[in-house]
Amino acid sequence: MDAQMKKGLLDVCVLALLKRGDSYGYELISALSDVIEVSESTLYPILKRLESVGQLVTYSREHNGRLRRYYRITSEGKKRLKEFDEEWKEMERINTFVRGDK
């Protein structure tokens, strides 16, 4: 898969996971690896970028005597998901055209 496209898809995958509930690094990777190939070092810059554009926020919570960083989706992030939905419909149209099904 094209790297740029994959990056964009990973963005929305992370946001989609967070829409179901706040999560942390390990859990995100476990859940993502079911649908898309992702490593820890790929996820990190994605989380960082999403935070810097305000689509998610982070907070720390104690777990087993240590701090764990949690991620929470923002309204901006939810807006991004909706936009993706619209974009996908367009992609589907393009895909139909490319296949020449019609």
Next chain:
Amino acid sequence: MYKNEYLMRLRKALQGVDDEEAERLIEYYREIIEDGLERGGGECFISGLEPPELVAQNYKREQAIEDNNFESENGYDESKPKYVSQKSKGRNGSQNEDKPNVLVRILMAIICVFVAIVGAIILFAFGCVVFALCAAGLAIFVTSFGVFGTSAAIAFAQIGYGFTLIAISILLECVLVLLGKSYALLISTLCFKKQKKDFKFSFKPLIAGASIFVVGLLIFVISFATLGFSMDKLTYSDNMVLREQEFETIDEAFALVSDNAEISIEYSDDGKLRLEYYEFDGDDKAYSFENGKAIVRYASKNVWLNRGVFCAMANKHNKITLYLPQEETIALNIELSNGAVKIEDMGFKKLDLSAKNGSITLNDVTAFDTMLQTNNGAVYVKNCELSELKATTNNGAVAIINTTVKGEIALQSQNGAIYLSNATATDISSTTNNGAIKLENCLAQTIYCKTQNGEINVVHIIGDEIELRVSNGAITGSIDGKKADYIIDAHTNVGANNLVNSSEGTKKLTARTNNGAINIIFYEG
């Protein structure tokens, strides 16, 4: 591979990356490894991760792409022409912007150091105030228990007062912490261009402080209400009594000694010598008579512990009134440790007043020999007629105004100015170490002024023998008399001198300074 080894290698591989960024990435991996181990992944989990060197490499590459995007976004900004971006990229212009020239950097460094020092001083001073308030509150609270024996209401009022002070110090402490945090933020942004984002403020201590404040205030108001909101009752204990000591036989000399009191002196209506003073009932007696001296001592009474802070603050109980017969034949001697002495419109045979910490004031007083002595305090003598006047002070000024002395005026100060106006005597002598000396319209056969640091200024003085000596300072002013009458000995090491030395005359003028000008004129009329 163990967790720590992995993280250490990662840290090493991240060299050159901004500290805070690297730390965040390491934390991210630490958390993931810990979570993985917790799920039972064991060491295999760590081995399954990408090697730390690769992680660091990926991170740096990502970062470079991000930075590039940022650059090109800026480059296509409408406000900036495209070529500017290309040009700056060509010679690494972005680095140029990050590193301003040396002068600006030095200026910034100076500003940083200045802000750091000033801020630290302000915070420290504020912290001292907070500490002092808290200590005072605690002290008041602790001493309140001593008061229960005499007055529960005052004790409770004091407990409330102590509480309120402690609460105020807690509230101020909150402000201090907030100031400290913003200060640290300011410094970190100013000096390191970094911002700590988790800048949280806890309301818990504020609420605690406010609650203690309310409780303290309530206790104070309720106990003050039981005293009928009377300041007198709060500052005076109910069992405070006025004592009277009468002296039947007056042997012409009366000596009063006290350690800490406000002394007032009046004429009595019945012609008797009487002493009135306040003391607490049931205490050891404040008054005693020893070696021919009437002594009123308060020091042994631990006012703070036994009477409470309000009584100590009011200090009204240390009030002594001395009633004297209306004859001017008494030699009065007062020795006071703390407090001022003021005598107005009275006459004495002899006056000997000494106050360690306090000023001495004489107004419209007639007396023969007068000795005034104080360590820390000023001496004022106004509208007096005396036979002889001696006044000494260590720290304080001496002022003699409209006063006639038959004999000698001798004034001495260590640190303080000396001022004489309209004073007449046979001899005037005034010496001080640090301070100026000024004489206005003074008349005496001999006038002697000497100061180490300070100037001497004389205005319309008349004298047969005038000696003005300064170590550092000028000598200026005017003398009423003919210049030709004076044998003049004037000398200065540094500065102008308008006097010409002369050895002919019946009177004598000496003006000498090591460092300063001499400018004396004569009014010959």
